[in-house]
Amino acid sequence: xxxxxxxxxxIISTEPVSVFIKGTPQLLMCGxxxxxxxxxxxxxxxxxxVDVLPDPRIRQELSALSxxxxxxxxxxxxELIGGADIVEELQASGELQQRLDEALGTEREGxxxxxxx
Amino acid sequence: MTATEPLEAxxxxxxxxxxxxxxxxxxxxxxxxxxxxxxxxxxxxxxVEQHRLVYDALxxxxxxxxxxxxxxxTRPQFERGATP
Numbered sequence: 001x002x003x004x005x006x007x008x009x010x011i012i013s014t015e016p017v018s019v020f021i022k023g024t025p026q027l028l029m030c031g032x033x034x035x036x037x038x039x040x041x042x043x044x045x046x047x048x049x050v051d052v053l054p055d056p057r058i059r060q061e062l063s064a065l066s067x068x069x070x071x072x073x074x075x076x077x078x079e080l081i082g083g084a085d086i087v088e089e090l091q092a093s094g095e096l097q098q099r100l101d102e103a104l105g106t107e108r109e110g111x112x113x114x115x116x117x
Numbered sequence: 118m119t120a121t122e123p124l125e126a127x128x129x130x131x132x133x134x135x136x137x138x139x140x141x142x143x144x145x146x147x148x149x150x151x152x153x154x155x156x157x158x159x160x161x162x163x164x165v166e167q168h169r170l171v172y173d174a175l176x177x178x179x180x181x182x183x184x185x186x187x188x189x190x191t192r193p194q195f196e197r198g199a200t201p
Binding site for chain 2 (some may be wrong): 032067068069070080081082083084085086089090
């Protein structure tokens, strides 16, 4: 496995909620990354955001790992939750909150931090 | 030929039973699409698994860049008279 792929895998498996987006939470370059972050924020998710834009290999390695072709990609405790459409849908139905409660407990706080590759 | 027709054809082949199958060109630019699809193939699958089936059907246009952005809405299709 390439070093980059190992780093990505490390983030996915150790961060409570990891989100791979285009841009940074402060400067998003894609409407779908924005939709995903909004849904996660409204469910009080402790988000670790990773920008895939600095190097095209990030996206390639990420998709090779997850088998998911598009960005954003959202993981809770290592499990792929889906892209923007799915997190929005899960947020609207209350299921996102429920899955976060189950994975991380109800005492969590919604936060956004970034991790760089 | 419109930009949506080849995608509709791929989806029709992958989901011959689809009761609802629509591809909308969201921006008119021919590369941002909304797919709406109801099929029995989605029954019992998680949303991730459902979307994966759509990505599989559209693997070629996704890989060659003719789809720049794809939004997906899938629904399991229930037998007539069955309770969802």
